[in-house]
Amino acid sequence: MCGIYLSLSHQKFFSPNEQLTKLLHNRGPDYISHERMKVTKNNGDQYYISFTSAVLGLRGDQITHQPFKDKTHSSIFCWNGEAWKIGADLVVDNDGKIIFDLLMKASSIQNTSEASIEVLKILGSISGPFAFIFYDHIHKQLYFGRDRLGRRSLLYKENKEHNLLELCSISDPSSRPWIEVETDGILQLSLTEDIPLAKCHLSDSSQSSKLLTGLKIHHWKTNKDLTDFVKRESNLGEFNMNIPTKCHPLNPDAKSVESLHRLLYKSLQLRILRIPPPSRSKSSSRVRIAILFSGGLDCTVIARLANDILPYDQEIDLLNVAFENPRVVQAAKIDTLSKNDNLLTVPEDWPYESCPDRITGRKSLIELQKVCPDRNWRFVAINIPYSETVAHRKILIDLIHPHNTEMDLSIACALYFASRGCGLASVNKELTVTAYLTPARVLLSGFGADELFGGYTRHSTAFYRMGLSGLLDELKLDFSRLGKRNLGRDDRVISHWGKEVRFPFLDEELVKWVIETPVLEKCGFWSPEKSEKSILDLEPGKLLLRLLSYKLGMVQLSKEKKRAIQFGARTAKMGTGKI
Structure with a gap:
């Protein structure tokens, strides 16, 4: 970088x-x-x-x-x-x-x-x-x-x-x-x-x-x-717009699951091997990478595969950010007051530990520890009080320019504090936590999986309104807009800390394979009556990635629902809508 x-x-x-x-x-x-x-x-x-x-x-x-x-x-x-x-x-x-x-x-x-x-x-x-x-x-x-x-x-x-x-x-x-x-x-x-x-x-x-x-x-x-x-x-291929006439339900042994496994593994090898140790850091050099970790499907599959690639003497930091949102805290106080007139406060860590991304992060950590017991996983709980969000607001507005909406600011805020990597850390099942700043200068992000594998609500909406043709149109539109999305904005925010974010799902060879793959070999949509769940009771959106998660032993993760970062970390609706 x-x-x-x-x-x-x-x-x-x-x-x-x-x-x-x-x-x-x-x-x-x-x-x-x-x-x-x-x-x-x-x-x-x-x-x-x-x-x-x-x-x-x-x-x-x-x-x-x-x-x-x-x-x-x-x-x-x-x-x-x-x-x-x-x-x-x-x-x-x-x-x-x-x-x-x-x-x-x-x-x-x-x-x-x-x-x-x-x-x-x-x-x-x-x-x-x-x-x-x-x-x-x-x-x-x-x-x-x-x-x-x-x-x-x-x-x-x-x-x-x-x-x-x-x-x-x-x-x-x-x-x-x-x-x-x-x-x-x-x-x-x-x-x-x-x-x-x-x-x-x-x-x-x-x-x-x-x-x-x-x-x-x-x-x-x-x-x-x-x-x-x-x-x-090095082209990115031509989008496969063919509409299949027959449905062959995907399962963990499907050829496309194996192909995704191979290509994502290969992509990660390029991005996480041969990273030099953080020589300027006073911390242990056993940490070379950190993962922007919400506990969701995309980032946890990356963590699971990284475990198979990196030597076991390297620890992996999982950066999980949660925010104190005044609106949420106030609503909780009102709810508590209605149940107990004498209790006007909520526990000190409640604003953070109750965040959806903190809950899924800890849940996915437990599954990672179970499936990959030989790895030292460091969970870094990054708790951001509202006062700190306000204090950094002007810096964030400058960094995201020329982007200027409240949604831009909400998403950037989560990435900004997560990538700083400063929080309370615990390794594996240790009960004690210590103040910690990750020495990792390479961060991994799961961005791109939703666009490629049909993980957004708009994909299922397009399918239920227009069938497979509508779904294909929506997926092709997402692919065509990848270069015009907000990765430049995110780069400006994350790199402010002297760190580099890498996107395993956006490897050119992997992207080319995904967009050339028939739609029913990467999504679980078939008909409104038959596509609600897969044979393993999995959601149709990002089904291929869910099956890979299942195959890798992450059964609970394969059932995890999609949640936008600004809602999972609770940076949404902190402000007025203008910046």
């Missing part, structure tokens, strides 16, 4: 101010550095370009310094991502350095158009989350963008008064508004000559910007240079 920044101006060099530099350093606490370059356009105009990278080192044996700069040609690369594979090749060592070397080789081709094609092929072949900025000084071309699923944040801001374009992982709170770079493709800005502006998905106002005259977008789906290569190496 890194924080990256670029400024591009016709007037002078611009650097991130002190506040923005601190926010970048929060994302990348291990190293921060800057580069500057002056570029002369063919017509004599000059560009002043500034680059900043802050690094969180999680790959390789040592911290790799950024921005990457080629000593011969002065090209510069800012990388915020994790390339698990490039084409069909696994990436084991420092991915940023490997990608930069490939980009330099691609850009060394003399012809600008041919070099551009090769650069796009490299970028299109990356599997994993990323946002990047690459300046090819040989041909004076600037490339930037995000991965197709939008797992890393990249924002931009235009200042026409100073003829300034800024790109950054996080917004500058003193200068608004910033806008998210879309995930439709790779953006390319020529610094040599004026080229008609293509539809670039930056902003409508950019049509009149002199600075962005040479900007064009290479769409993942429609640009031939990207499409030909992406189809061969």
Whole structure:
């Protein structure tokens, strides 16, 4: 995980101010550095370009310094991502350095158009989350963008008064508004000559910007240079819209359950093996990963499979957050008062221990301990009083920008405090709890399972209203919107603590398999009369994942119902609806 920044101006060099530099350093606490370059356009105009990278080192044996700069040609690369594979090749060592070397080789081709094609092929072949900025000084071309699923944040801001374009992982709170770079493709800005502006998905106002005259977008789906290569190496497949004519009820031994097991296991291996120990921490280095843990189906299956992959001398932290919600507490006091006129208070820990996610978290912990008795599971109860929520509200509003709804704030609040990882910890069945701050800098999230396997209420609603065709339309819509969901927002919130979130369910190979799989091999919907429960009395939504849970010995977990994070942790309806 890194924080990256670029400024591009016709007037002078611009650097991130002190506040923005601190926010970048929060994302990348291990190293921060800057580069500057002056570029002369063919017509004599000059560009002043500034680059900043802050690094969180999680790959390789040592911290790799950024921005990457080629000593011969002065090209510069800012990388915020994790390339698990490039084409069909696994990436084991420092991915940023490997990608930069490939980009330099691609850009060394003399012809600008041919070099551009090769650069796009490299970028299109990356599997994993990323946002990047690459300046090819040989041909004076600037490339930037995000991965197709939008797992890393990249924002931009235009200042026409100073003829300034800024790109950054996080917004500058003193200068608004910033806008998210879309995930439709790779953006390319020529610094040599004026080229008609293509539809670039930056902003409508950019049509009149002199600075962005040479900007064009290479769409993942429609640009031939990207499409030909992406189809061969790392595409996300075509959604299977076929409506089955026969129903073959799923069971734990089904082929699709085995395929999901294999692919999810493989995805987790890429994401949790070879993580360096938290050398800066005073705590035990036996903790390399922590899981954002509500006790729900998605995150607990991840925990269960992580147990099969990691050596037993590594402990796993389960981060479970619960909030004091004044409305809930007040309702409880009124209810208590109606039953006992002399009792006006509720137990001190009641606001937290009564949260739905705390209850399911402890219940799933018991099942994990039973099924995986050789693992040290550390349950971290993160209790957030209302006063602390209020105290951090302004920081959260700044972090989620340009998102600005109360729902954005509710979800971000839960992720913000959970990822901080500060709470009361107990290991396995210990009765004593101790104050604890997780040293893990890699967090795992179950995001994506609901979208892929039909876990939302809207999926069952679509089925009961429109049958399988309605369900397929809804699932396809969810898949098409994955890159436009809120992962950029979540990245900005979680990375504020110098930590990186990884999404095993959003592995490209797994996603491709899921969307190409027939609908009845991943969901339990068949007919309104016959699809209420599976043969194991399981809910139809996310049935494939429920069956995998059952197969892995997590029987009670397989029956767990879906609950949104803002309701499970009780961050919903704390405020007025406006921020």
